[in-house]
Amino acid sequence: MPDVLVIGGGVIGLSVAFELAGQGLKVTIVDQSGFGQEASWAGAGMLPPGRFTAATTTEARLRSASHALWPIWQEQLTQQTGIDVGYRRCGAIDLAESPEDPEYFRLLDAYRAEQIPFEVLAATDLRQRFAYLNRDIPNGCWVPDYAQVRNPWLVRALIAGCQQRGVNLQSNTPVTTLEVNADRVASISTAHHKQLTADRYIITSGAWSQRLLQPLRFQLPLEPVRGQIVLLQEPVATFQHIIQVGPRYLVPRGDGRILIGSTEEHVGFEKQNTEAGVQGLLDFAYQLVPALRSARIERTWAGLRPWKPGGLPFIGPIPEFQNLWLAAGHFRAGLQLSPITAVLLRQALLGQPTTIDLAETSR
Numbered sequence: 267m268p269d270v271l272v273i274g275g276g277v278i279g280l281s282v283a284f285e286l287a288g289q290g291l292k293v294t295i296v297d298q299s300g301f302g303q304e305a306s307w308a309g310a311g312m313l314p315p316g317r318f319t320a321a322t323t324t325e326a327r328l329r330s331a332s333h334a335l336w337p338i339w340q341e342q343l344t345q346q347t348g349i350d351v352g353y354r355r356c357g358a359i360d361l362a363e364s365p366e367d368p369e370y371f372r373l374l375d376a377y378r379a380e381q382i383p384f385e386v387l388a389a390t391d392l393r394q395r396f397a398y399l400n401r402d403i404p405n406g407c408w409v410p411d412y413a414q415v416r417n418p419w420l421v422r423a424l425i426a427g428c429q430q431r432g433v434n435l436q437s438n439t440p441v442t443t444l445e446v447n448a449d450r451v452a453s454i455s456t457a458h459h460k461q462l463t464a465d466r467y468i469i470t471s472g473a474w475s476q477r478l479l480q481p482l483r484f485q486l487p488l489e490p491v492r493g494q495i496v497l498l499q500e501p502v503a504t505f506q507h508i509i510q511v512g513p514r515y516l517v518p519r520g521d522g523r524i525l526i527g528s529t530e531e532h533v534g535f536e537k538q539n540t541e542a543g544v545q546g547l548l549d550f551a552y553q554l555v556p557a558l559r560s561a562r563i564e565r566t567w568a569g570l571r572p573w574k575p576g577g578l579p580f581i582g583p584i585p586e587f588q589n590l591w592l593a594a595g596h597f598r599a600g601l602q603l604s605p606i607t608a609v610l611l612r613q614a615l616l617g618q619p620t621t622i623d624l625a626e627t628s629r
């Protein structure tokens with residue numbers, strides 16, 4: 267019998283399985299389809315900076331702790347599997363939508379409060395240093411510590427890393443129910459009438475987690491939020507750093523590919539692209555960097571972000587149960603927060619002091 271059964275093999279489940287197996291635990295991970303094919307594949311892979319000692323909110327503590335873990339985490343994965351996860355500190359420019367854009371100035375205040383290095387750029391600086399940008403952009407700032415990861419490569423490395431650490435990976439295994447005996451989960455059933463048992467269970471089913479939680483009478487209003495992406499291919503890369511304007515962005519992959527993201531749509535489990543969504547993203551990109559009009563549209567896709575009101579994930583034990591844990595609801599930050607989520611669960615399951623108090627992350 268495994269020590270731990272992880273339900274859902276996106277970046278969160280795979281990272282948790284990888285970390286626990288690294289501590290010698292016997293881990294099984296199941297996914298209803300293929301591993302890492304949902305939000306974790308669809309994401310853009312942006313990894314924003316943070317500074318743990320200056321963080322005053324749960325969001326900032328999670329982000330900054332994960333930011334510090336990323337270089338070590340990716341090195342460990344690459345060394346173990348030989349797979350490059352495309353981690354690079356590429357930097358980012360945040361741009362204001364108008365000269366008085368309140369969101370932009372709030373962002374600068376947050377960078378200041380958290381002691382995150384940034385450089386304010388007036389319109390003339392922007393034109394000189396980033397000549398390809400639309401000349402009407404009023405102001406912006408350069409944030410050197412932004413990084414990115416190629417998330418499909420990350421998922422591939424996590425699967426390989428789990429296999430090498432002896433994790434039992436079972437794809438095409440949809441979990442339908444958790445059988446409960448008093449205050450413990452006794453087993454899980456799958457759509458193929460398989461029953462699996464373990465000492466402890468962790469639900470990491472992303473936007474689908476609610477379906478498993480509801481019958482347990484654990485109310486957590488998790489729901490999917492669709493995000494669409496357009497991938498462009500340029501013959502010669504115009505820029506190498508992330509460009510952000512509010513919730514939309516351009517992420518260059520370093521090989522001429524540029525991701526344009528993204529929409530935020532509460533449309534249930536509908537995962538297809540829409541004409542309006544794709545056109546809106548293209549208009550955004552062309553307006554920002556006019557030269558992109560000549561880039562080829564390589565493909566489009568959409569993913570379902572797991573959203574919980576407030577936007578913070580739930581990471582911790584499920585009350586009323588002795589052996590059930592949940593890590594879900596990472597919304598726009600599941601890739602950046604995957605290392606800290608895995609580390610927190612490892613610490614909690616092994617009775618080690620946790621980097622962040624789980625009382626903060628489990629409400």
Ligand SMILES: Cc1cc2nc3c(=O)[nH]c(=O)nc-3n(C[C@H](O)[C@H](O)[C@H](O)COP(=O)(O)OP(=O)(O)OC[C@H]3O[C@@H](n4cnc5c(N)ncnc54)[C@H](O)[C@@H]3O)c2cc1C
Nearest residue numbers: 274276278298306309310311312441472493569600601602
């Ligand atoms: C367009 C877009 C852009 C994004 N950009 C970024 C970004 O730049 N940076 C960032 O940090 N984050 C980003 N995100 C968010 C990030 O992708 C998610 O937060 C993260 O992938 C969530 O991971 P997860 O493992 O919880 O969910 P998922 O990747 O969705 O994985 C959940 C898994 O559980 C499985 N599952 C569900 N139900 C069951 C069941 N009953 N039985 C078995 N298996 C089950 C599913 O098949 C799936 O594989 C983006 C997301 C989108 C959509």
